[in-house]
Amino acid sequence: MEKSLFDKYGGFASVSRMVLELYERLLEDDDVGPFFDDVDLPRVIDHQTKFVSSLMGGPASFTDDYIQRVHSDMNIDDHHFDRLKEIIGEVLNDFSVEAADIAAIAGAFEARRSLLTGQTNVN
């Protein structure tokens, strides 16, 4: 079986650091940060842990239906989505994730754009 990116980059031990870094940058960001304004710390962390873990093929996976349902009333726009994609790329790059792998992760994320923004995926 092919090794997942989650395992390739050191499993939870190192992915946890990426999660915390992402968490900090998201909250600092004025575009996507406000989505987490009124959310409890454990829920935000839980969200980020599962999010990164599922993007990298770790022990979390979500059906498209589920992703769509939990984001449905959030009014996420394309520019929010783009900004988040950008931040993820920056974090992964800072943690020395290979460019090809960052592209793969960004691709997996992009594939779900329409689930979050509620718009048809044109890619």
Add this chain to the structure above:
Amino acid sequence: MSIEAINEQLLRAIGVGVALVDIEKLSFQFRNDTFNEWFGDHDQSIGLVDLFPDMAELDLKAEMATSRRFTTETSFKLRRRTMTVAMEFNSTNDAAGNIAVLVCQNITRIKELESMIDSYSMMVERNTHEIKREKEQVEKLLLNMMPRAAYEEYKTFGVVSPRLFDPVSVLALDFIGFDDVLSAHEPGVILSELNDIYSAFDRIGAQFGCQRIRTNGDSYVAVSGVPDPNGEHASAVANSAVRFVRYIEQRNASHPIKWQPRIGVAAGSVIGSVVGNQNYIYDVFGPTVSNALAFRTVAEPMSVVTNTEFVDLTGDAFESSALSSDNHVSLRQSTNTPQ
């Protein structure tokens, strides 16, 4: 710069929140930069209770009076981030005894890590649970394909070595005119019929200590004595055989498709093993299997054929009548045996 000035400078710049608190008035005498960064700029009118409304001030006063020390935690939002600070009050040795040093350690990262570990361990636990359930399903499936002893061997060593089982009895059954039945009905109908019939055979076999080894189209092969020895292997197979026929007779009476089974049974030894390394199948081989298959070919519809050696092994419960071909006998349950 004097030593005092340097000390104050250090105290202000340190990454730990420090304040001097008047325990009687619950007011601040001093707050360093870090403290102000977290809790807002110093303002004489803002007291401890204003800043930390959730703090149990009575507990604080009581604890300070008795053990001169009090610890608690507080959470607040700094921009969007939930900060958690561990607070420790310690009495000073000033004359009035009212002033306490409040030291605040930032434990936000610890709280965030705790949350993440909770989240991750829940994911892992759920996955472990799912894997366990899948493993059980695979095990159940493999146990359908091979005896438990062979499965255990396969699990431990990755292979199942061929094993001789002696003595055992083999039962081979097929249906006369199967091809005609097949062409006259939908494949789905045949499949559902066979599923029904083979499941019934499995149940009857299990009742008498007889285990199905394989089915291939209309061929059903079962054994007794594999892998666990069975002293009554011949009776087990003979009992199963006559009941298979009886079951089909009863079934035919109420079903449109009239199945015509014929059965060969034989006793002797077999070799049991898993065949193939991609598509595993547990199978038995040897002259006993060949005999059972050969007897089957000469059996009339709804009858069981074997040889006299087998009949001798079944005791009084069964009787036989010679057939025209050499050494073949037709086996049936003795008429004086209670059903």
